[in-house]
Amino acid sequence: xxxxxxxxxxxxxKKRNRFIFRTSIxxxxxxxxxxxxxxxxxAEEDAVVEVGDQAPDFQLEQIATDDSSTIQLSDLRGKGVMxxxxxxxxxxxxxxxxxxxxxxxxxxxxxxxILAVNLDSTKLxxxxxxxxxxxxxxxxxxxxxxxxxxxxxxxIPTTYFIDENxxxxxxxxxxxxxxxxxGYLDQIVPEGS
Amino acid sequence: MNTLKCTTCGHVNxxxxxxxEKCGKPLDNDQNGKLxxxxxxxxxxxxxxxxxxxxDKIWNFFSSVKVGVTLIAITLVASAxxxxxxxxxxxxxxxxxxxxxxxxxxxxxxxxxxxxxHNLYGSWWYLILVALIGIxxxxxxxxxxVPLFKALKNQAIKRHLHFLKRQKYFVENTDxxxxxxxxxxxxxxxxxxxxxxxxxHLLAEKGRFSRWGPYVNHLGLIIFLIGTLFRFVxxxxxxxxVWVREGETAVIPGTNQQYYIKNEEFIFETYGESDxxxxxxxxxxxxxxxxxxHFETRATLYENVSTDVVGSEPELKEVKxxxxxxxxxxxxNGLGLYQDSYQMNEFQTMTFKLHRADDEEEEAIVEFTxxxxxxxxxxxxxxxxxxxxxxxxxxxxxxxxxxxxVSNYPRNPGFVFFVKGPDIExxxxxxxxxxxxxxxxxxxxxxxxxxxxxxxxxxLNVKKDLTLPIxxxxxxxxxxxxxxxxxxxxxxxxxxxxxxxxxxxCHTNKNWFGFTREFEKMIxxxxxxxxxxxxTKEKE
Numbered sequence: 001x002x003x004x005x006x007x008x009x010x011x012x013x014k015k016r017n018r019f020i021f022r023t024s025i026x027x028x029x030x031x032x033x034x035x036x037x038x039x040x041x042x043a044e045e046d047a048v049v050e051v052g053d054q055a056p057d058f059q060l061e062q063i064a065t066d067d068s069s070t071i072q073l074s075d076l077r078g079k080g081v082m083x084x085x086x087x088x089x090x091x092x093x094x095x096x097x098x099x100x101x102x103x104x105x106x107x108x109x110x111x112x113x114i115l116a117v118n119l120d121s122t123k124l125x126x127x128x129x130x131x132x133x134x135x136x137x138x139x140x141x142x143x144x145x146x147x148x149x150x151x152x153x154x155x156i157p158t159t160y161f162i163d164e165n166x167x168x169x170x171x172x173x174x175x176x177x178x179x180x181x182x183g184y185l186d187q188i189v190p191e192g193s
Numbered sequence: 194m195n196t197l198k199c200t201t202c203g204h205v206n207x208x209x210x211x212x213x214e215k216c217g218k219p220l221d222n223d224q225n226g227k228l229x230x231x232x233x234x235x236x237x238x239x240x241x242x243x244x245x246x247x248x249d250k251i252w253n254f255f256s257s258v259k260v261g262v263t264l265i266a267i268t269l270v271a272s273a274x275x276x277x278x279x280x281x282x283x284x285x286x287x288x289x290x291x292x293x294x295x296x297x298x299x300x301x302x303x304x305x306x307x308x309x310x311h312n313l314y315g316s317w318w319y320l321i322l323v324a325l326i327g328i329x330x331x332x333x334x335x336x337x338x339v340p341l342f343k344a345l346k347n348q349a350i351k352r353h354l355h356f357l358k359r360q361k362y363f364v365e366n367t368d369x370x371x372x373x374x375x376x377x378x379x380x381x382x383x384x385x386x387x388x389x390x391x392x393x394h395l396l397a398e399k400g401r402f403s404r405w406g407p408y409v410n411h412l413g414l415i416i417f418l419i420g421t422l423f424r425f426v427x428x429x430x431x432x433x434x435v436w437v438r439e440g441e442t443a444v445i446p447g448t449n450q451q452y453y454i455k456n457e458e459f460i461f462e463t464y465g466e467s468d469x470x471x472x473x474x475x476x477x478x479x480x481x482x483x484x485x486x487h488f489e490t491r492a493t494l495y496e497n498v499s500t501d502v503v504g505s506e507p508e509l510k511e512v513k514x515x516x517x518x519x520x521x522x523x524x525x526n527g528l529g530l531y532q533d534s535y536q537m538n539e540f541q542t543m544t545f546k547l548h549r550a551d552d553e554e555e556e557a558i559v560e561f562t563x564x565x566x567x568x569x570x571x572x573x574x575x576x577x578x579x580x581x582x583x584x585x586x587x588x589x590x591x592x593x594x595x596x597x598x599v600s601n602y603p604r605n606p607g608f609v610f611f612v613k614g615p616d617i618e619x620x621x622x623x624x625x626x627x628x629x630x631x632x633x634x635x636x637x638x639x640x641x642x643x644x645x646x647x648x649x650x651x652x653l654n655v656k657k658d659l660t661l662p663i664x665x666x667x668x669x670x671x672x673x674x675x676x677x678x679x680x681x682x683x684x685x686x687x688x689x690x691x692x693x694x695x696x697x698x699c700h701t702n703k704n705w706f707g708f709t710r711e712f713e714k715m716i717x718x719x720x721x722x723x724x725x726x727x728x729t730k731e732k733e
Contacts, residue, residue: 022252029331032422033324039425040320058504072502089587089598121601124568124585142504145443146450150503 048152051171055083055162058147060140063123064130071115071138074166080112080188083160085153087118088125092175093157097133099178103185104137111164111190117142119156164190201353209237214344217352219359228728229359231700234344238337256336261329268322275313278305327418334411345401351394352687357698360687361705362712362724369695373719380715381686395688404702406678413671420663431528431657438539439648441566442495442509445530447655450497453509454530457491459649461537489518490532490651494525517653527657534652540565540603544644545625547578547612550637560643565603577615580640584609589626596624602650612638684708699724 049056059072073081084100086093097116104114114137120126123141130139142148151160154173161170161184170184197206197220204215212219212235219229229235238256254260278298281290290311294302309316357363378395381388386397424430431447435454442455463483464470470477470486477484492514499508515523522529542564546557561572561580565587572580586598589607596607607626622633623640630641682704689696701708705726712724 019246019248023248025332025335026248026251029328032419033321033328036324036422036425037317037320039422040315041317057502059502060504070505074502087601089600119601121587122566122568122585124570124582125587125598127570128584140504144453144507146507147504149444149446149450 049150049160049168049171051168053168055081055160055166055168056150058150060117060142060147062138063118063141064127064139065135066138071140073115073162076113076115077166078111078164078190080107080110080164080185080190081160081162082112082114082185082188083162084114084116085119085148085151085156085158086116087120087156088129089120090156094129096157096176096181097129097135099176099181100137101133101135102178103182107185107189112185112188114138115140117147119145119148159184161185161188163188207237211235212356213349213353214347215349217349217356219353219355227359228361229356231360231702233337233341234348236340236344238340252332252336255325255329255332258333261326261333264322264326264329268319268326271310271319271322272313275310278302278311280313281311284311323418323421327415330411331415334408338405338408341404345404348396350389350391350396352689352698354689354691354696357687357689357696360698360700361726361728362699362708363727364697364722364724366695366697366720366722368693369721373721374695376719377716377721380717380719384711384715386684386686393690395686397686397688398684400681400683403677403681404683406674406676406681408674409677410671410674413667413669413674415667416670417664417667420660420667423660423663424658429657429659431655433655434533435653435655436536436650437490437492437653438566438650439541445528445655447657448528450503450507452512452525452528453495453497453507454653455493455495456651457493457514459535459651460487460489460491461485461535461649462487487518488532488535489516490653491515492517492523492530492651494523494530517651522656527659529656531654531656532651533654536650536652538647539650540606540645541648542646543606543642545580545610545640546643547580547638547640550632550639555641557643558638562644563608565606579613581611581613581620582608583611583622586626610640612636612640614638682707684711686712695721697721697724 055073057072057074059070061070062068073083082100084093084096086097088094100114100116107114116135116137117140118126119142126139126141129135140147151158157175159172159176160168161172163169169187172180172184176184197208197210198204199206199213199216199218199220201218202213202216204213206214206220211221212229214236219235278294284290284293290306294306294311296302298305305311309318313319378388381397384399386399388395388397390396427447433446435443435446437443437454437456439456439459442453444450445452445454462485464473464486465477465483466486494512494514495509496512497507498510499505501508512525513523517523517530517532519532522531524530542562544560544562546555546560548555548557559572559574559576559578559580561574563569563572563582568582568585570582572582584596584607586596586607587603588598588600588605589596590599590605598607605627607624607629609622609624611620611622613620617637621636621638623636624631624633625640625642630639632639682701684701685699687696687698689698699708699712709724709726716723
């Protein structure tokens with residue numbers, strides 16, 4: 001009798017051990033699979049700052065509109081920030097700049113700042129460009145393309161819309177129409193203003 | 194229920210066992226029928242046991258060889274389909290792939306793009322397929338490897354006669370003299386068989402380790418797959434590119450602004466410059482344009498030791514300097530900078546001179562140099578003249594009659610100059626570009642290009658791959674496994690004495706012919722009979 005009991009007991013523990021063994025191996029293997037898939041989907045945009053990310057802080061000198069100061073992104077916490085990467089030679093950039101200028105005063109009132117990070121290799125064309133379109137928002141000069149590298153910018157224009165907590169709400173690759181621009185700017189107007 | 198009791202020795206075997214673990218009696222009740230299937234030595238495969246829970250069901254799915262082969266077949270077909278149209282990396286850089294595939298190849302191109310074939314190795318479903326193959330390999334190795342290992346480690350020496358009779362190679366010798374028996378055993382030993390004995394029953398075995406070949410090979414594959422997984426870890430793998438101009442310092446992409454590279458000088462040599470190239474003269478005469486012979490970048494690598502926020506002036510500390518030549522990269526912490534491409538002769542400075550428009554001698558009144566890397570707005574001179582650089586287009590093109598720049602770099606610069614002087618009322622404007630000099634009206638003064646300097650741009654490939662050693666180890670172990678399984682065979686000979694007969698049965702996992710040749714040598718100079726192939730006898 002006890003022998004049979006013993007055998008049953010043995011079988012039971014064997015079964016349980018097998019279950020634990022198989023479960024743990026499967027968990028490890030599927031964990032690796034999940035890691036591979038998830039990191040693959042994010043690897044493409046490895047260095048790229050995406051929607052939902054905290055916008056990396058940076059500090060750049062202003063040129064053209066105000067030659068005297070530097071601007072640090074984190075100093076604008078509490079405001080919405082439209083961060084636009086552009087160059088004077090880029091047609092779609094040139095097309096959207098007047099829209100930005102048109103909407104700038106209105107949204108500055110509402111607590112949204114526009115920063116245009118320029119990627120030209122020299123400053124003179126930027127000055128000419130700013131004079132031509134009478135731009136008044138800050139133009140930041142990314143001389144060593146460090147901010148470009150940090151944000152992983154490939155095509156220009158690329159525009160980030162950052163809320164008052166420094167979180168990226170939207171990322172737009174390519175040019176913007178005035179309606180779209182207005183829609184995105186509305187999204188980053190700080191609460192309570 | 195799920196045990197099998199051997200009718201001869203009473204040993205209790207697990208369900209699924211085909212040959213009694215203890216006495217080797219076949220358990221399929223087919224006493225003298227077909228040859229035994231010797232796969233896994235007749236032990237129960239773990240997954241073939243009863244399965245109730247979901248875990249068991251998943252386990253059994255992956256431990257099926259059929260499933261593994263199917264997964265591999267699907268992956269092969271997918272890989273083949275991926276070669277129908279070019280992968281994304283080979284289509285033009287400036288097109289949107291979503292549009293391009295449909296444009297070029299119609300509806301099939303669109304389907305190709307939609308299913309992710311345009312970036313096959315990066316598509317999630319392909320990755321999952323490969324990962325499932327990995328899981329399958331892992332589980333199948335455990336599921337089959339462990340029982341096989343145990344079965345061979347604890348194999349019975351004394352086997353039931355039915356077991357011997359149902360082997361492929363079998364022979365019955367009658368009246369074997371003791372002399373022949375010892376000679377045979379001696380020969381076995383000479384051929385490096387390990388001999389174990391139990392009550393006159395003998396087992397001679399060699400090359401068992403070759404049975405582990407597939408498992409070693411699988412282990413290597415798994416390590417290899419893990420290595421490929423690490424490619425997705427940013428600090429393990431970088432593949433990027435940077436253009437750097439002579440005299441300029443650029444941030445190296447993929448290093449989080451930690452490293453910078455300065456192009457001190459780009460050196461470019463062509464064939465035909467030195468006397469030793471005279472032998473190529475005939476060939477060179479047939480070509481139009483120079484043939485590059487050697488190019489390199491003299492570079493200095495800096496580390497940014499500043500901890501300030503991104504974009505503030507970096508604090509650069511020199512790490513190393515030297516040449517970057519094709520196949521001779523500059524390396525830092527596993528990161529390699531490889532000479533990839535170049536752009537020659539980009540304008541760096543341009544020198545202009547001002548002279549009276551009616552002066553045939555074109556005697557310079559003033560001369561000034563515009564630095565195209567940092568052009569100044571005004572050039573003033575002691576003699577009262579001032580030149581204003583009003584507009585500057587690095588790569589100028591006419592666009593609806595308006596000049597504009599199509600790029601960021603001075604490949605074809607265009608200028609609008611305002612000349613002011615003591616005898617000029619307002620100012621005189623003129624537009625200058627390569628091969629163009631357009632005055633705005635009836636100008637008294639004329640500007641002309643006097644001189645220029647150029648510089649080269651070097652394209653460097655930034656590569657880092659710490660996964661290579663893992664891939665190497667995996668591939669090496671894989672090869673060991675292959676060799677182990679390919680060049681050795683697992684051979685076993687059972688010798689079963691009975692009354693006045695001596696039964697001999699043999700089994701090998703491959704190369705049966707080679708085995709018969711060996712057996713012939715071993716019964717040489719004895720009266721033992723040659724083993725018979727029962728499989729061919731069966732067919733007859």
